[in-house]
Amino acid sequence: MSKSVIVTGGAGYIGSHACKALRAAGYEPVTFDNLSTGWEDAVKFGPFEKGDLLDRARLDEVFAKYQPVAVMHFAAFSQVGESMKDPGKYWHNNVIGSLTLIEAAVAAGCPNFVFSSTCATYGDQDNVVLDEASVQLPINSYGASKRAIEDILENFGAAYGLNHVIFRYFNVAGGDPEAEVGEFHQPETHLIPLMLDAISGKRDALTIFGTDYDTPDGTCIRDYVHVCDLVDAHVLGLKWLEEGRGSRVFNLGTGKGFSVREVIDHSRAVTNKDVPYVEGDRRPGDCTKLVSGSERAIHELGWTPDRSNLAQMIGDAWKWHQTGHYDK
Ligand code: UDP
Numbered sequence: 001m002s003k004s005v006i007v008t009g010g011a012g013y014i015g016s017h018a019c020k021a022l023r024a025a026g027y028e029p030v031t032f033d034n035l036s037t038g039w040e041d042a043v044k045f046g047p048f049e050k051g052d053l054l055d056r057a058r059l060d061e062v063f064a065k066y067q068p069v070a071v072m073h074f075a076a077f078s079q080v081g082e083s084m085k086d087p088g089k090y091w092h093n094n095v096i097g098s099l100t101l102i103e104a105a106v107a108a109g110c111p112n113f114v115f116s117s118t119c120a121t122y123g124d125q126d127n128v129v130l131d132e133a134s135v136q137l138p139i140n141s142y143g144a145s146k147r148a149i150e151d152i153l154e155n156f157g158a159a160y161g162l163n164h165v166i167f168r169y170f171n172v173a174g175g176d177p178e179a180e181v182g183e184f185h186q187p188e189t190h191l192i193p194l195m196l197d198a199i200s201g202k203r204d205a206l207t208i209f210g211t212d213y214d215t216p217d218g219t220c221i222r223d224y225v226h227v228c229d230l231v232d233a234h235v236l237g238l239k240w241l242e243e244g245r246g247s248r249v250f251n252l253g254t255g256k257g258f259s260v261r262e263v264i265d266h267s268r269a270v271t272n273k274d275v276p277y278v279e280g281d282r283r284p285g286d287c288t289k290l291v292s293g294s295e296r297a298i299h300e301l302g303w304t305p306d307r308s309n310l311a312q313m314i315g316d317a318w319k320w321h322q323t324g325h326y327d328k
Pocket of ligand 1: 080171190192194208210220260
């Protein structure tokens with residue numbers, strides 16, 4: 001019988017890709033999701049247990065049923081802009097929800113925990129390549145909520161021996177090359193899917209959020225990582241924990257940054273279509289530049305992010321876009 005892993009947010013974008021990767025690696029991914037932002041038809045690779053992270057009794061029930069070897073915790077609200085307008089939503093759901101989950105894992109004797117954190121915990125540090133030792137100074141409530149969860153994990157690791165791997169993601173993009181699952185948020189806020197919508201006429205022109213940043217072309221720079229590379233790192237992180245290698249933090253990015261204008265240029269090249277866009281104001285909470293130092297994951301985990309180039313990420317996202325999932 002394959003080993004179970006509880007995947008919170010398994011009905012969402014990254015979680016559903018993680019379930020596919022876990023299944024391929026021989027695990028049973030058990031999706032725990034309240035469907036507030038996820039989609040039940042994205043749960044294709046293992047059982048589905050509907051539930052909310054704030055519901056401790058429901059969590060206890062699911063831990064008892066599956067006796068998982070690990071938790072992979074993706075479920076969270078993740079929109080920077082929204083987190084600035086409604087910080088309570090982020091502290092309540094992300095922080096208290098995660099605390100409830102971590103307490104349930106400890107109570108159930110589940111030894112391993114893989115957590116999806118973010119480069120937003122680093123904040124706006126000009127001209128710095130951010131590595132795992134960089135100071136964490138989040139400038140938005142989303143990043144602050146994720147940093148708080150990292151602290152909880154560190155404390156619970158020290159107190160109860162909960163082994164954890166924390167992944168700080170840079171900008172996740174692309175989709176399953178077989179298009180079984182893909183990115184679909186409602187509402188969508190991320191650059192690449194919004195751009196593909198604009199390209200295909202499904203929505204009005206893309207708005208570039210700010211053209212007066214201190215970057216070569218005035219637009220924000222981000223480090224984009226392919227979702228399939230990202231979830232592969234999670235499987236490696238799980239194996240790392242199962243081998244008893246201890247708690248560790250890893251950045252997941254490529255070390256290369258691209259501006260919003262560069263992403264637009266690549267999208268034009270990949271889709272062979274014009275990208276309608278307008279130039280707008282800055283979005284509150286956005287950092288100028290976020291680029292990862294990712295040597296640790298490559299050297300220690302043996303991670304090979306070889307799909308994380310813009311052409312492949314945009315191409316795979318475009319393939320998913322054309323399946324029509326967007327239109328349901
Ligand atoms: N962005 C933009 N227009 C949009 C959405 C995003 O110019 O409609 C920019 C945003 O300011 C940031 C980059 O694209 O510099 C990536 O934003 P996204 O929301 O995809 O991810 P985030 O960096 O917030 O995690």
